[in-house]
Amino acid sequence: MRTRKRIIQTAFALAFGGILIIPTHGWSMDAEDAPESVTIDSLANLYTGVEFNHAMHVEYASCQECHHHTTGGAVVNPNCARCHRNSGEADEVTCTGCHATNRFSETYIRALEAPELYHIDKPGLKGAYHLNCVSCHETTSGPTGCLDCHTMTESGEKMFNTGSHSPAKGQQSGH
Amino acid sequence: MKKTVSRRNLLKGGLAGTAAIAVMKNNETQAAQTFEGYPEGMGVLVDLTRCVGCRSCEAACNKEQGLPEPAKPFDDYSVFDEIKHGQKRRTDETAYTIVNKYDIPELDHPLFRKVQCNHCQEPACLTSCFVNAYTKTPEGAVIYNSKVCVGCRTCMIACPFYIPTFKYSSAFNPRIMKCIFCYDTRLKDGKPPACVEACPQEALTFGRRNDLINMGRQRIRETPGKYVEHIYGETEVGGTAWMYLSSVSFDKVGFDTHVPKEPILNSVKEFLAIVPMVLTIWPGLFAGFHLLATRKEKIKEQEEKEEQV
Numbered sequence: 001m002r003t004r005k006r007i008i009q010t011a012f013a014l015a016f017g018g019i020l021i022i023p024t025h026g027w028s029m030d031a032e033d034a035p036e037s038v039t040i041d042s043l044a045n046l047y048t049g050v051e052f053n054h055a056m057h058v059e060y061a062s063c064q065e066c067h068h069h070t071t072g073g074a075v076v077n078p079n080c081a082r083c084h085r086n087s088g089e090a091d092e093v094t095c096t097g098c099h100a101t102n103r104f105s106e107t108y109i110r111a112l113e114a115p116e117l118y119h120i121d122k123p124g125l126k127g128a129y130h131l132n133c134v135s136c137h138e139t140t141s142g143p144t145g146c147l148d149c150h151t152m153t154e155s156g157e158k159m160f161n162t163g164s165h166s167p168a169k170g171q172q173s174g175h
Numbered sequence: 176m177k178k179t180v181s182r183r184n185l186l187k188g189g190l191a192g193t194a195a196i197a198v199m200k201n202n203e204t205q206a207a208q209t210f211e212g213y214p215e216g217m218g219v220l221v222d223l224t225r226c227v228g229c230r231s232c233e234a235a236c237n238k239e240q241g242l243p244e245p246a247k248p249f250d251d252y253s254v255f256d257e258i259k260h261g262q263k264r265r266t267d268e269t270a271y272t273i274v275n276k277y278d279i280p281e282l283d284h285p286l287f288r289k290v291q292c293n294h295c296q297e298p299a300c301l302t303s304c305f306v307n308a309y310t311k312t313p314e315g316a317v318i319y320n321s322k323v324c325v326g327c328r329t330c331m332i333a334c335p336f337y338i339p340t341f342k343y344s345s346a347f348n349p350r351i352m353k354c355i356f357c358y359d360t361r362l363k364d365g366k367p368p369a370c371v372e373a374c375p376q377e378a379l380t381f382g383r384r385n386d387l388i389n390m391g392r393q394r395i396r397e398t399p400g401k402y403v404e405h406i407y408g409e410t411e412v413g414g415t416a417w418m419y420l421s422s423v424s425f426d427k428v429g430f431d432t433h434v435p436k437e438p439i440l441n442s443v444k445e446f447l448a449i450v451p452m453v454l455t456i457w458p459g460l461f462a463g464f465h466l467l468a469t470r471k472e473k474i475k476e477q478e479e480k481e482e483q484v
Contacts, residue, residue, distance in 0.1 A: 120390055
């Protein structure tokens with residue numbers, strides 16, 4: 001009888017103890033959970049893709065500075081905190097998970113008409129990458145020129161009339 | 176007693192009638208003034224705080240519109256220092272869009288401003304054109320038909336933003352060169368213009384004009400201190416499809432902040448409304464006056480003739 005009581009007590013202690021250990025604002029990811037490096041090339045056309053050294057950038061910025069509220073850390077931006085203060089870790093933490101590649105397509109623009117939608121102005125994938133990277137690089141003296149991160153492709157040189165597609169020297173534009 | 180219409184009363188009546196028609200005409204113009212563009216019209220919101228001056232939009236436009244090869248590569252940034260006739264670069268027959276750089280004393284970095292046709296809700300070029308070469312499409316673009324253009328260049332004078340340019344290299348086959356919102360190749364199929372697609376910074380946001388105004392207001396509201404509290408183009412010249420957000424007052428980045436809030440057309444609408452009235456009513460009215468005034472003389476002449484006979 002005594003042993004049985006003890007077993008029940010232990011079971012309760014274990015159960016409640018477990019609850020007490022759980023953090024109040026949900027699980028959050030750590031930098032160790034992140035990949036070492038990410039290849040960003042889904043939009044590569046005029047420029048080659050970028051090999052993004054994630055491990056190195058973790059030393060410069062906190063997770064939420066790039067991943068907003070999705071990694072479960074404390075939300076910095078007061079606008080985000082209005083809804084995401086306690087929303088915890090999201091199912092999707094990648095850039096492509098939220099930022100669309102078809103940002104200006106008819107279907108995407110139509111979907112913005114939903115009256116309950118708050119995120120009416122979420123940048124597309126290309127915008128999200130560059131707005132995030134370039135603005136931080138400007139303040140931390142990181143590379144900001146196009147060719148500092150990218151290598152231009154043949155079709156890029158054609159588009160920009162540069163490299164092997166440079167205009168003939170001495171030519172002047174008409175009035 | 177036989178009631179005769181005196182000359183004075185007849186004139187009074189005529190004037191009253193003319194005035195009544197003039198008032199009716201005015202009511203018509205009042206109704207026309209309420210046109211606020213097509214509700215489903217598209218537009219672009221240009222955010223100067225995002226633009227880094229990479230000139231990708233210029234390159235994309237050049238290829239999409241099949242414009243001539245540029246004098247300098249599109250990744251040559253010395254063009255920002257070019258000054259022609261005391262002015263920064265502007266659109267011409269070889270470029271429908273250009274980006275200019277502005278050094279702002281209170282900022283530690285320059286600002287860049289993209290220039291192209293703003294695709295007015297009520298375009299002055301369109302209303303000034305007497306052969307109807309311009310069309311404002313329901314999608315929001317102001318397009319141009321070179322087949323009917325006679326090369327008078329009134330649109331170039333009418334445009335408050337100095338956008339339409341003349342192809343001087345083909346003066347006998349007149350052609351105005353200006354941004355058409357990529358209407359033929361993209362917009363009419365629901366696609367964004369080439370410049371928007373090329374922009375890496377999403378400094379150009381394509382969408383329904385009404386939605387863009389909401390986005391602009393949201394950006395201003397949620398990032399206090401980042402923007403001046405105005406969307407250039409929301410009300411300027413009656414509203415434009417292309418609109419701008421800036422972190423400094425718009426006159427510092429080359430915008431004309433003195434353009435009227437009303438469409439340019441409104442400055443001449445009342446006068447223009449009277450023209451058809453003058454042309455149709457006055458000849459008849461005054462011919463009538465003349466006939467009445469000379470009637471007695473004619474009768475007298477007739478009588479004299481009859482007496483002679």
